[in-house]
Amino acid sequence: MTADIAMSSFQKKESTPFSPDELPMLAGRPVPLKHLSAGEELFAPGARTDDIYGIVSGWAYSYRLFEDGRRQINAIELPGSLIGVASSGRDGAAVGCATLTPVVYCVYPRAVLFGRVMSEPALGLRIVSEVVRQEVLIRERLSDVARRPARERIANFLHELYCRRRISGPLDRPFSIPLTQSHIADALGLTPIHVSRTLREFKRDRIATYVGHDLQIIDPGKLARISTLDLGYTRWLAGSGQVTPVEPAAPPPHGASMRPVLEARPG
Structure with a gap:
């Protein structure tokens, strides 16, 4: 799939979630696919990373560890998920991300992906919609936990x-x-x-x-x-x-x- 074809797809789908097939072309050129087994970490809490991750296949979860060792799972990451968009990564990620099954994923340097967004507003809309979707999931989960x-x-x-x-x-x-x-x-x-x-x-x-x-x-x-x-x-x-x-x-x-x-x- 060429970059032009990929962007045409982004424009047609407007604010729909990303499909796993779209993720390797998200930065405008193919990125290599990486593989992890079940029980491995994409990144640990506190890790300094300025990358964004896309789940192509498999299941993972984002989590936070407290000082006493307790774990809070913040999100279940499914194929099509983008992880780390809303985090700067400069001071270390507040959360980690670990796999539940074997996972195939992509890694995008933040500067490269956001540079593409500056020139392709349709892609920016898709990414913003994904961030909002994640926030709504968190709010719904909080309502469940509270009430x-x-x-x-x-x-x-x-x-x-x-x-x-x-x-x-x-x-x-x-x-x-x-x-x-x-x-x-x-x-x-x-x-x-x-x-x-x-x-x-x-x-x-x-x-x-x-x-x-x-x-x-x-x-x-x-x-x-x-x-x-x-x-x-x-x-x-x-x-x-x-x-x-x-x-x-x-x-x-x-x-x-x-x-x-x-x-x-x-x-």
Whole structure:
């Protein structure tokens, strides 16, 4: 793909999320793909880096470590994610980023990418939209942590991941999430006991269950119905025109709301 073709793609898609295929050309010329195994770090908390990272394939998470060793997971990074856009990197990153699965990624020098933005406003719009999308995710997570019980927090978290991952490419069926109970607890401010109890309920209700080390979503429709995520919010995260709501196949229990599941629109 040439730079001109790549930029034409950026202009047509306006504020939609980046696809993994776009990332290697983001700086205007192909950048080499790098590889990490599961459990490795793209960068550690406090590392001085002036680079921006793009996830081409695999799962990672951004996190912060506190003085007493506790971990707070700030974001789950999926294919298409840009990491480090909002950080200057000069005084050391406040967060680190580690892989959950084998990951393929790109690295862009900040000056090179931002120099491209100065000459290509359409790319700048896409990057700003991505930063805003990340901020909205954080605000929604804070609302969950502050006001919602464990069942709603976990349902919203899993539903959000399902919707986001659906956008970046076809999903395996059943859909598997490579997160341990500790990861979920650290992302949602819950104790492992609360997470374990809730996931036992999800297994009983045939919503989700662990198969090996991955959490498998058995019934996305049931998950959507118990989630309290707003449809407008999930559609906005996806970008206009990229997804269409589909009603869950099974009818909801008496008194429950119908919450559509996001499915990819055929291209």
